[in-house]
Amino acid sequence: MDKDWTWKTLRVDLQARDYSIEERSSDWVRKFAGGRAFGAYHLFQEVPHDADPLGPENKLIFATGILTQSKLSGASRFSTLAKSPLTGGYGEAEAGGWWGPELVAAGFNAIIIENQADTPVYLWIHDGEVEIRDAQKLWGMTNEECYAEMRAELGKVRIAQIGPAGENLVRYAHIVNELHHVNGRTGMGAVMGSKKLKAIAVSGSATPRIANPELFGELRSWHNKYLLESFYGKYFREHGTASGLEYQNVMGGLPTHNFQQMTFTHASEISSEALEKTYLEGHGTCYGCVLRCKPLAKDEADKRVIPELGGPEYETLAALGSLCGVSDLAAIVRANALTNSYGLDSISLGASIAFAMDCFEASLLTKEDTGGLELTFGNATAMLTLIEDIAYRRGLGDLLAEGVKRAAQEIGPDADQFVFHVKGQEFPMHDPRGKISQALAFSVCPTGADHNTSPFDDMYAKKGVFLDNAAPLGILEPVAQDSLGPEKVRLYTYLHLERSLYNSLLLCQFVATPTTPLTITKLTEIVRAVTGWDMSEWEMMKVGERGITLARLFNVTHGIDKADDWLPDRMFQTIEIGPKMGKVVSPESLRGAIDLYYGMMGWDSEGVPTKAKLAELGLSELISI
Ligand code: SF4
Incomplete structure (x- = not known):
């Protein structure tokens, strides 16, 4: 081989x-x-x-x-x-x-x-x-x-x-x-x-290097069969991530009006069902993937909305929809096309516009600041105008192009209450008060607030397929949904190391655990078949740990420290209405979870990876830097 x-x-x-x-x-x-x-x-x-x-x-x-x-x-x-x-x-x-x-x-x-x-x-x-x-x-x-x-x-x-x-x-x-x-x-x-x-x-014309094509072919067929024939695969292929919007709304987890509320009265108007009945042209895919989950949108009445520019997924529907109070699906579909036409991250973009709407409604921004725009929640025309202004740095768009952290500093201290970011990166469309693992994940993620490193608590709160797929990591018992205790920190630590491995192998999270049986064990078999190395699960997880530790080292040496591993104040105030009413992040629990996480990662009490940890990861050459 x-x-x-x-x-x-x-x-x-x-x-x-x-x-x-x-x-x-x-x-x-x-x-x-x-x-x-x-x-x-x-x-x-x-x-x-x-x-x-x-x-x-x-x-x-x-x-x-x-x-x-x-x-x-x-x-x-x-x-x-x-x-x-x-x-x-x-x-x-x-x-x-x-x-x-x-x-x-x-x-x-x-x-x-x-x-x-x-x-x-x-x-x-x-x-x-x-x-x-x-x-x-x-x-x-x-x-x-x-x-x-x-x-x-x-x-x-x-x-x-x-x-x-x-x-x-x-x-x-x-x-x-x-x-x-x-x-x-x-x-x-x-x-x-x-x-x-x-x-x-x-x-290029180079063909794939596969050490054991026969074994890899068998494993690939097994994986594709699951993606094509399972309920999960069929449902996800048909509806994609957009299907999460109505579920989030029913569960009280759909960020609305810049995180003021967690349910949106008009959710059904911007749901995957509404999209499928109107602007969804079909689904595209990525190289080699049978799951085909990428939405493609078209609007006959709008030349900017073409399938080549994709279609809105959950994060975009929420960021440029409910978060801005916008229920006009045509406007959201156009906004999505503009993000890919101009090259803007739809999450930070929606968060920046929703922040400005909050400031406008609180009179921290006036029509003089907005160039005459009535920048209230729900104003789709104002949202679309601001997207162009941000891309070209015109007027208020120039300030919002800096992101919410810098924009709030410019507007003044009263604007602080309306910003939701960690380390300067805007929150994705998930509220840690209702999904407590995200409180830890947003806080310690090296890139700032990011929802992709964390498990969703409800998946691991009872016996079932999600827990079964985590068994090869040694996670065998359910973990209480609202807990941030030691079992939850252990769950997060193991799963985020696995996700960190995905980010080094470059594996899409939708094709692996927890939603499919592509566990660390199966993934290791695949890596062995592709490379010919006698790689073990142990080595695989160490790749993930090396990645997250190196990212942490980068942050530590670039001035990001323990104080930056923290959430905005609003997260320590209870959700006041909706199904998640009363949910809140306890600062004491979060502090305890972060400190425990540092310990589990082999970092010191300030969150700095120790020399022993670097040596253990085979990174001794970096100790003196
Ligand atoms: S690789 Fe991931 S994002 Fe791309 S089509 Fe497959 S499941 Fe969807």
Whole structure:
């Protein structure tokens, strides 16, 4: 079997307009696997602690994983990593789609972008060849305009790119590939814009490296059979994440009017059912994935709403719908298209607009500030106007392009009560008061508030399939839903290490545990079949731990400390209406959970990874840095 897994990193210096190629051995790759662990290792060593996230010293990394080209459903993702302009700390965002596998086919597993070009450029990488090309005529184009222009010139290539928001350094600008697969969070598009890098086009003909094709084929068939035939697979393929909106509303977990309420009177008007009856054209997919969950929307009456720009998922329906009090589905579908056209993270965007609406209703912003907009909750026209103004940094949009933390500092102390962020990153569409694991997850996640590292408490509160799928991690007993006690911290710690492994392997969370039987045991079998290494579950989990520990080290050395592992004050006040009425985060419980988490991770009482932990993870070379 082929055990040679040489890893090729393309290092591009945009200032010198030159590049080099670095190779890593199989043993090194086995330790890091790609994505988070690979990227955090490089960021920690290469980005100075005082680097401006939008300056030349920051680096922007694109990293695939060892499964990326395998055609395992859900394994097509790639990471973008840099110092985040939103948080000033560790930035990371993953995307599915088609770009990652094509980069591997073109001969590279990762790219590290250094310095800044003096004029706009794009990279053209094809079968081992690398060209740095002029992009002045592309600069200023929307994503769909730029995509059409590049495709006309280069043919059927895969393109990761930024829109006007990235060019204009909106702190939550995203990177998009194939127009609707986004590296959404932490402002990676702004970093790309600061480097004057408009796009990276890739094309290649290398075939996947599979050490044991027969065994891998069997495992892949088993996995696909579940995704195609199970109730979960059929339901998710038909409705996608949007189906969560009405459920969240019924359960009292749908953020509404900037987290003032957790139910939305008009939820049925912006639900997946409403979307399916109106603007949903169908579903797309990512390379190799049979789950096909990506919504594609079309509005015959609106030229901006085209299937190529995707359709709204749960987070977008909530952020640009209920959070802003908007019940006009046509407006939300248009807003979704605009986010991918201009290149904006829909979560931070919706949160920034909802924050401004709250400020307007409290008279902290006036019509003079808004350029005449009546910026009340529910005003869909005002929301759509602000999206354009943010992307192009016009008027109030220029302030909101900075994110809620900086905008509140500018507006004044009274605005603090309306901001919901951790470390500067806006809350996703989940309220920790009703989902208590998220209180710990939002607090300690290296990228700030992020809902993807945490289990949902109700899944593990009783015996059943979710708990069964966690059994290979040693989680055998139900854990009380509303507890933040030691059992919940242990549950979170084990599951977030597994998720951290996914972020290094670059595996989509929708195809693995807890919703499918692709457990750590099965995943290890797959990695063995693909690589030929005698990898164990132990080693796999250590990859996840290496990734999260390196991300923590980056934050610690860039000035983010224990005090930043905390929630906004509103989370310590009870929810006043709805099914979750009375739910609250206890500050004492959260403090205890965070301290216990540090201990379980082998970090000291300030949350700093110890020398012993670094040595145990095989990272001794970093101790002196
Ligand atoms: S489950 Fe959906 S998002 Fe995940 S890889 Fe498949 S199509 Fe892409």
